[in-house]
Amino acid sequence: MVNAKFKFIVSQARIINLYRNTRSKLLKCNVNIYFNKQCIARKVIQKYANLKFTKNSPVAQVTASKAQILRVKNEIKFLFKRKDKPNHELYTIHMKAVNEWGSLWPSIQDSIHENLSQAIEKEYQSLDKKIRKLKGVSDL
Numbered sequence: 001m002v003n004a005k006f007k008f009i010v011s012q013a014r015i016i017n018l019y020r021n022t023r024s025k026l027l028k029c030n031v032n033i034y035f036n037k038q039c040i041a042r043k044v045i046q047k048y049a050n051l052k053f054t055k056n057s058p059v060a061q062v063t064a065s066k067a068q069i070l071r072v073k074n075e076i077k078f079l080f081k082r083k084d085k086p087n088h089e090l091y092t093i094h095m096k097a098v099n100e101w102g103s104l105w106p107s108i109q110d111s112i113h114e115n116l117s118q119a120i121e122k123e124y125q126s127l128d129k130k131i132r133k134l135k136g137v138s139d140l
Contacts, residue, residue, distance in 0.1 A: 015100055019093045020112050026086040027120045033079045035127045036072050044134045046072070 039046055049071040053064040098105050 015093065015097050016108060016112070019090070019097055019109075020116065022086050022090045022093055023112065024116055024119075026083060026090055027116060028123070029079055029083045029086065031120060031123050031127065033076055033083070034124065035131070036076045036079070038127070038131050039134070040069060040072055040076075042131060042135055044131055045069075046134070049075070 036046075038044075045068045049068045051064055051067050051071070053060050053067075094109075097109075101108060
């Protein structure tokens with residue numbers, strides 16, 4: 001965490017923790033958007049998008065497929081809207097931190113970004129593995 005390089009008292013670390021948590025929330029939303037976009041690109045349907053139709057006719061199969069893709073696209077739109085609030089909060093927190101920490105803030109921010117990027121990279125790898133698994137199952 002940030003505390004590995006810097007020593008803070010609790011009252012000083014409040015804005016730093018708020019920034020880190022908000023940034024983490026924003027990055028996780030980006031991960032979810034990435035996952036859904038990759039699912040559409042690779043023609044993989046997640047469980048939440050599975051819809052139950054009677055698939056007796058080719059028309060019903062096409063309709064079911066289009067409905068599933070539409071469900072995933074709507075989820076992406078929702079995630080983009082959900083991303084707006086943390087993005088705005090992050091900007092506000094960043095401006096407060098710059099005012100509070102001055103010339104120290106860039107090094108603190110770099111430390112936060114480095115730690116979060118390592119954690120998020122693991123999530124991207126995990127989701128890529130999940131997509132490959134879903135693709136293998138859907139090919140059967």
